[in-house]
Amino acid sequence: MLARKSFLKKAKVLTLSILAITLSVPGMNSVEAEDTDSPVNWTREQVDQIELDDSNTIPYTNIKELEKMTPDYHIWDSWPLTDRNGNVTEVNGWKVLFTLSAPSDVLPGKVHDIAKIQYFVSRDGKDWELGGELFPEEDSLGSREWAGSAMMDEDEGKIYAFYTATGRKGEENLTYEQRLAMSVGDVVADKNGVHFENWDEHSIILEPDGEDYQSYEQAMENGYSGYAFRDPQWFKDTKTGKEYILFEGNSGGRVSERTCENEDVPEGSEHFNGNIGIAEVVDGDFSDLKVHSPLLEANCVNDELERPHIIVKDDKYYLFTDTHINKYAPGIEGPEGLYGFVSDTLFGGYEPLNGSGLVLANPPENPYQAYSWLVLPDLKVIAFAQFGDLNGMDINEIGHKDPEFQFEHWGGTMAPTLEIGIDGDRTEFKKELPQGWIK
Template identity: 35%
Template sequence: MTSYTSRWTIADALKVHADDPTTTMPVIDQNFPTMDESVMIWDTGALRNIHGQTVTFKGWHVIWSLAVDKIDLNNDDIYDEWHSRNDRAYIGYWYSRTGNGADWQWGGRLLNTSADLRPHEWSGGLVMREGTGNVVDMFYTSEADSPINQSVPSVSTGQIFADANGVWFGGFKTTTEMFSADGIHNANSQQDEYFDFRDPHPFVNPADGRVYCLYESNVAGMRGEFTIGSEEQGVLPPGFAVDAGAQYGAASIGIAVLDDGAYKSGDFSATRWTQLDPLVTALGVNDQMERPHIVFRDNLTYLFTISHHSTYSGGLSGPDGVYGFVSEDGLFGPYKPLNSSGLVLGNPSSAPYETYSHFVDPDGYVQAFIDTLPAPGEDPNNPSTFRIGATLSPTVKLELDGDRTFISEVHGYGQVYAQAAWPVGNAWDHRPATV
């Protein structure tokens, strides 16, 4: 392990507590509105630039979502369909003049089916290519679960168009694979049949102007054969015994760097990326750190990731939600867990699966989707009472105060705020990519 990889330790995670009012999502109203009755959506992200700012295009707000069409597959109810949604996930988009939740218009599929190297399109990000008028890169995860688990961070390139009536896209006909799990920096399918390797998040590091890409991964090594040493444990309370099952938590936040010159020409092919050691590992703590993303603010580097109650290991527990780490020394850390524990915003225990896939923008606005809400007065863990969401939750605002965070505001369902406008020529308050 190299010197820079930071750890989310068992001792940190022991400080995670659900229902602290400063780190808990508000309980969502049972009568939440649905964006569009024809489609079910979950992971969502705003059109952005490579510096992380949410952008409008010719005055339109644009977001992408993982989606399945709302079809009653089994001719019974939609419940099974929601829970098997990963098997038919495609990426679609929405547009709106205002960014208000009530105004999103469903635009349909983004990638042509000819772009699909594998059956499933999973998360990534939709990024305007700097230096162009309307080129847009959809970074995403090309996924298949048979004959073996395959998961490859990939990119498809298209163009965005807009007029007074709406937004549409061209291109997105082919896919370029960016990099694959290598068994050295991250676990591959031979080491861990349940390996995670997905959710590419490219960005420019303001300190060096280079393009990097974060992704969800697992610690390299054979599943079931890790040693949880003192570095993974942290400072444990007297008498605390590490459970043997702790080693089944082996999440990591991976990072790769793109060759100089490759970004401007849009060459994202595998020979142009170099995978580096992970920024953070959660060995002994949790098996999934999904959708990692980054915010540079107040000379601090904030790293956010989503995780589940069900993926904690070794008897640890915490709510589904967004977790985070902060570095005072730039991209490569060292990182320490925000709020001491790592928990930034979790679901309330009265609605433990109400939201997921939180994404924090540079101003601290957090977007998420509604997963399932228990009926009022019913057992919050009994799925038979759940109302399925499949639509965006209220946007909330986070205050980022050094190494602490606080939820401070609740906004509308699916509310998106932009920090910049495209095409370039409008005010830009970031440093351009030098590569």
């Protein structure tokens, strides 16, 4: 793992802003991070235990046979509307599913450059109708909208929508700066569907400061091998009633400041510094966040721990995340998959599920068929269909193929829903359910 010089300081500050602005301003609100427990590091030795078998390998999916959610848009990362207890909820009998989207004539490799959040509604959780864009045009911050979460307070009739504001509005050239943003709006439902209106002015609620969480400036100074400060996931701890925002980040500092404790690891491993962060919502006020040290780090192991989320089951905390094949450090390997960790407490003590952390993986013959798995409270798992039947081709080669090839092998829709079982520190794949099904 990394020898973290400044990473475990007791006084750490993440910049907060409750103003809907796109530039940091001197004097904005800030909070001090708390070290409740030292972060747990996912180790290379644990990753080396990964083995694919019937308990963790999902069935083959023929991407070409999947039904498109809508012919007009690609969709990928998705999340349902939940209530304030974290359960999937309904609005006047309608379920709501939010997705990242881009027009269907855009090449798959370009969708993240223009991503917008759209939403779908369904009476039965199987057949989905497009509702439209979540936010009015030009309201959101950043040059595009990346993944987040959405919670509805039924007593207020309000939706709390969290998302990643990527880049800066109006930027001439696309950047990959990422900040956590939110807005609150009214929820209106009738026999025709669900609508969202009267949005508050959008605000940036969290930015990294370079201590526990790497800043964009640090990533750029490092020669930019990767950067993450995204995927705000609202979470309520049902044991305490406290609310939190989980997010994906990278351990702070410059590459020149890092070393791996094990001197035998291959050169370049110090560039891999993914982590999972957490901030407490103080008294339900999202402009007042108490930022904590990371729940988990993958220093010298993995560079992206995406879409982190927690399920509380049997008085244990199950922390899940997604990662790609090509995000592992030199000398270790892991599949495109859903990974998980378990602890008796929210802060500290996380151990990898199944010894290695692997919960679900794509089949070896179709290693990129699905991604962005999200475990729901009933242990159903949703994801989107990514790329299929590449016949051994690396995913990085797809962008060099002609558009016809790219569209032919791209899913851009919901994948079959899965179900897992959990027993202590073990999980198993149970069954496959209809595409995009949410009970």
